[in-house]
Amino acid sequence: MWVKLFGYLALAWGVTLTATSLLTGSWQSTPPKNRPIKQLTQEYTSSDSCQSCHPGNYASWHASFHRTMTQVASIENVATNMDGLNLSFNGTDYRVERKGPAYFVRSKPAEAPEGAFGPRVQIVLLTGSHNLQIFWTETGEGRTLGQLPFAYVVAEKKWAPMEHTFLVPPGPGQVYQNGDWNVACYNCHVTQGRQRFVSKDKYDSQVSDFGISCEACHSGGREHIEKNRNPLRRFALHWSDGEDKTIANPGRMAGPASSLVCGQCHSIWAFKSPAVEIPWSRGGAQYRPGDKELDSRWVVQPTTTDHPEERAALLKSDPHFMNERFWGDGMVRVTGRELNGVLASPCYQGKKFSCLSCHEMHPAKTDAASLHDWAHSQQMKPEVTTNQSCLQCHPGLKTPTALTAHTHHPAESAGSTCYNCHMPHTTYGLLRAIRSHQISNPSVRESTELGRPNACNLCHLDQPLAWTADRLSAWYGQKSPPLSADDHALSAGVQWLLKGDAEQRLLVAWSMGWAPAQKAAGHDWLYPFLAFELNDPYAAVRFASWKSLQSLPGFSGYDFDYTVADGKQKEAVALTYRKWWFEQRNPNGGYRPETLLEADGSFRQDLLDRMLQERNHRKVYLAE
Amino acid sequence: MNSSDRHLRFGWWSLFAFLTLGVVLEALHGFKLGWYLDVDVEMRRLMFTLAHAHGTLFALVNIAAGVTLRTVKGFELTRPASLALLWGSVLLPLGFLFGGLVIHDGDPGLGVILVPFGALLVLYGVGSAARTLDKIK
Numbered sequence: 001m002w003v004k005l006f007g008y009l010a011l012a013w014g015v016t017l018t019a020t021s022l023l024t025g026s027w028q029s030t031p032p033k034n035r036p037i038k039q040l041t042q043e044y045t046s047s048d049s050c051q052s053c054h055p056g057n058y059a060s061w062h063a064s065f066h067r068t069m070t071q072v073a074s075i076e077n078v079a080t081n082m083d084g085l086n087l088s089f090n091g092t093d094y095r096v097e098r099k100g101p102a103y104f105v106r107s108k109p110a111e112a113p114e115g116a117f118g119p120r121v122q123i124v125l126l127t128g129s130h131n132l133q134i135f136w137t138e139t140g141e142g143r144t145l146g147q148l149p150f151a152y153v154v155a156e157k158k159w160a161p162m163e164h165t166f167l168v169p170p171g172p173g174q175v176y177q178n179g180d181w182n183v184a185c186y187n188c189h190v191t192q193g194r195q196r197f198v199s200k201d202k203y204d205s206q207v208s209d210f211g212i213s214c215e216a217c218h219s220g221g222r223e224h225i226e227k228n229r230n231p232l233r234r235f236a237l238h239w240s241d242g243e244d245k246t247i248a249n250p251g252r253m254a255g256p257a258s259s260l261v262c263g264q265c266h267s268i269w270a271f272k273s274p275a276v277e278i279p280w281s282r283g284g285a286q287y288r289p290g291d292k293e294l295d296s297r298w299v300v301q302p303t304t305t306d307h308p309e310e311r312a313a314l315l316k317s318d319p320h321f322m323n324e325r326f327w328g329d330g331m332v333r334v335t336g337r338e339l340n341g342v343l344a345s346p347c348y349q350g351k352k353f354s355c356l357s358c359h360e361m362h363p364a365k366t367d368a369a370s371l372h373d374w375a376h377s378q379q380m381k382p383e384v385t386t387n388q389s390c391l392q393c394h395p396g397l398k399t400p401t402a403l404t405a406h407t408h409h410p411a412e413s414a415g416s417t418c419y420n421c422h423m424p425h426t427t428y429g430l431l432r433a434i435r436s437h438q439i440s441n442p443s444v445r446e447s448t449e450l451g452r453p454n455a456c457n458l459c460h461l462d463q464p465l466a467w468t469a470d471r472l473s474a475w476y477g478q479k480s481p482p483l484s485a486d487d488h489a490l491s492a493g494v495q496w497l498l499k500g501d502a503e504q505r506l507l508v509a510w511s512m513g514w515a516p517a518q519k520a521a522g523h524d525w526l527y528p529f530l531a532f533e534l535n536d537p538y539a540a541v542r543f544a545s546w547k548s549l550q551s552l553p554g555f556s557g558y559d560f561d562y563t564v565a566d567g568k569q570k571e572a573v574a575l576t577y578r579k580w581w582f583e584q585r586n587p588n589g590g591y592r593p594e595t596l597l598e599a600d601g602s603f604r605q606d607l608l609d610r611m612l613q614e615r616n617h618r619k620v621y622l623a624e
Numbered sequence: 625m626n627s628s629d630r631h632l633r634f635g636w637w638s639l640f641a642f643l644t645l646g647v648v649l650e651a652l653h654g655f656k657l658g659w660y661l662d663v664d665v666e667m668r669r670l671m672f673t674l675a676h677a678h679g680t681l682f683a684l685v686n687i688a689a690g691v692t693l694r695t696v697k698g699f700e701l702t703r704p705a706s707l708a709l710l711w712g713s714v715l716l717p718l719g720f721l722f723g724g725l726v727i728h729d730g731d732p733g734l735g736v737i738l739v740p741f742g743a744l745l746v747l748y749g750v751g752s753a754a755r756t757l758d759k760i761k
Contacts, residue, residue: 053731
């Protein structure tokens with residue numbers, strides 16, 4: 001009897017609890033107030049709703065760095081354990097502590113005692129996970145974000161001040177102010193972000209998804225989901241292999257529209273006018289994948305004449321806009337803006353070429369190892385990591401004979417890899433040189449007139465420009481521009497490293513660690529120059545020099561803190577130079593004079609001094 | 625053959641068949657076959673697992689039906705109910721199995737259409753058995 005009673009009571013209790021939960025919505029958690037939140041819209045349903053029908057595509061997206069572009073901060077997705085972390089920058093000490101599943105940071109003036117640490121501020125959002133991770137904090141002003149002024153350099157397992165992760169002039173400064181995420185970063189680092197300006201420096205920002213998720217490229221999924229609840233519709237599509245018009249598919253679009261799907265973020269763009277920013281702020285972008293234009297925005301190409309009024313207004317408001325983003329001939333010089341390069345490429349003109357000619361977002365193999373390799377190889381199609389990406393449209397160069405005749409390099413060498421000549425590393429980003437996405441032909445003229453290191457000399461670092469000019473003239477009929485005496489006698493790479501501006505110095509310092517360049521130019525002579533650049537005024541150049549030094553024999557794993565003050569760096573330079581001189585330098589000499597070294601490997605001091613006096617000290621600020 | 629023998633024989637052979645399927649599925653795990661284990665074939669795994677589980681379960685239901693027929697005085701299954709239970713026990717798990725052979729992303733293959741038919745037959749058979757038992761004093 002009592003068992004029956006107990007059973008009925010338990011059942012009644014369970015039903016009551018369940019019904020109460022359903023009716024009151026108590027199963028729904030309250031959204032946090034101190035950071036941007038995920039809020040679905042009429043159109044956007046978030047990637048959560050894609051997984052059940054598209055598990056393979058969801059898995060590849062989940063393995064990608066698009067997903068982790070922005071994440072809600074938790075102990076699971078922070079790149080390193082931050083509990084007990086102490087950092088100092090620009091006269092302020094920071095201490096990070098873990099409380100439960102979250103991290104909090106406190107700060108005080110550097111000279112103040114321990115007890116002066118201020119209140120805890122929660123770290124609420126993260127940007128990045130692969131190269132760098134950046135940390136955003138609550139500010140107490142609604143969903144406005146502040147920033148911990150440090151980035152975690154993932155590969156090095158090191159912390160660096162934010163300003164040391166950009167190619168910007170040296171000097172203390174906060175790279176990001178309160179609200180900058182809500183004004184700038186959210187534009188491209190989330191899916192369908194809505195800034196939702198409230199009042200000065202206060203925002204109520206929302207997103208459809210953190211990170212770049214399914215709907216960023218496929219458009220809002222609500223109609224697609226509603227229509228495809230019907231199994232008859234779904235199976236009709238399965239069997240016909242027809243296009244489902246309720247969802248955008250960049251893989252089925254013509255080249256320009258497909259490229260613009262990536263280019264909505266991966267381009268240099270500007271708002272068409274201040275007026276369009278208001279609806280943008282409230283409702284997010286009106287551009288939808290498949291559209292021919294960006295709607296409220298336009299892609300800024302220096303070499304075209306479209307959008308004349310917007311162009312004039314832009315240059316009036318920011319005269320340095322082009323310079324900070326493009327080389328003098330309009331080639332883009334910062335990373336993450338690949339569409340600008342693609343638009344200017346001859347390959348694009350046929351309307352078939354697009355980002356998906358070489359990259360894929362959803363590889364066929366979805367096992368963990370394959371997805372890991374894919375994510376870490378810039379999401380390249382496996383069949384196009386070789387010349388195949390170009391040979392698919394240029395089959396005439398397929399045979400080794402034809403290839404060698406074209407490149408004048410052995411078929412299996414780096415000089416016969418299409419990318420190395422036509423997509424050299426002349427773009428800067430993420431503390432390194434990155435391939436330009438404007439398919440171009442190398443020339444000496446681009447170096448003499450624009451200062452852009454050309455593909456030939458980025459590999460043949462030891463050769464003068466005149467050497468390159470002779471070959472380009474003999475092989476391709478290129479007319480040699482006027483060249484100085486130095487350009488005839490001295491290595492172009494060394495000249496750029498010593499005389500060049502910060503970007504030139506970085507591109508060359510990075511190239512000195514690039515295996516094909518070390519093979520073509522030799523590596524024995526690189527050490528003293530990389531040691532010298534460990535004390536470059538620009539932190540990013542110091543970083544690139546250090547990493548390149550690590551690639552050389554005898555310096556693997558060489559420790560160097562590229563963020564410390566000038567005095568300590570000078571000490572590091574001296575130690576590094578000594579290490580090279582006594583451990584790696586060839587005691588039999590043989591160093592070549594065009595590399596600014598005496599036969600025994602010491603600097604040709606008079607030339608070195610002159611080069612440094614002629615160094616271009618213009619302030620370089622690359623808006624990465 | 626009487627109804628009881630029919631259900632017992634079917635039940636034990638069906639149990640053998642679907643337990644064997646279970647061994648096969650474990651072997652697919654053991655040998656880490658991508659055709660079964662890759663992330664994008666989650667629907668296949670689900671379908672095959674459902675086929676194994678339902679086939680085994682309905683085999684036991686048929687064995688139970690056979691034993692009930694032999695031991696409970698006055699309990700009889702009508703021929704339609706008996707056939708419905710047998711056919712449902714074949715169609716439903718086979719529907720899952722066929723639905724997993726060819727999949728379309730998050731959808732099973734068209735063979736899954738057998739499942740609702742099998743389900744209705746099983747429900748009819750089991751419902752009939754429950755009603756019949758209810759009438760026995």
